[in-house]
Amino acid sequence: MDNHSYNFPSDCTPLTNCKSARKPAGSTVVNMGNAGKNPPRDYLIWSLCNTLYVNFCCLGFMALIYSIKARDQKTQGNLQLAQECSDKAKWYNILAAGWNMLIPLLAVVLLVLLLVHLGSSQGSFDFLGEDGFQNFMKLFSW
Template structure:
């Protein structure tokens, strides 16, 4: 974990004079802020790679995630952040493609099911596709 120190002035410059000398006093406080280590999104990339890999986006995301993890271990935080961000973007695109694919498949299955039910009802009613009664001999 990296610690960053920043000096922040609490008040404006204050001048004191003791008659002979003017003294400037400026108060500061030190704030220690812990930076987050960049995320490599390796699990998400594995899921995108294994379960749905449109246009090899899951593979590209997995490669960027591994690069981000390697850079993080080497201490190159900026490169790790860049590769992690790229992996996240590729994972988002892959996940959106997957959701659209699932939605299209649900719609196709629903339409095919309703067509199948309609055909089965027509067969049970004794009609063929042209609408004529083919039930049998009426004599």
């Protein structure tokens, strides 16, 4: 390609300023919607984990329902309803995670207390004998 195939006005050559009366082309505007605002999160993975682990009082299942609703509303473009469902899913996940951590923690505390109490008791007990159940229940009386 050589420069002979292009027709430039006499006052406008490449790499120089044009002084002709040509008007520049109009600008194109693309509306990006909420470009500055991030879409709401749906917390789906967290909800799945809470649903599969312990799931006390179905809190993890409720979080999973609201997570799916938030994802559906986000794909439909209803960001306000998606944000509401996202907030509910977040709080159900927090409650479920709290219960999921509390139950094993209570089990460990009870086991430690039982071992401390058994270590401080005098003698051994015959759990399979005639008075086995009564002796076992004496362990838990303070």
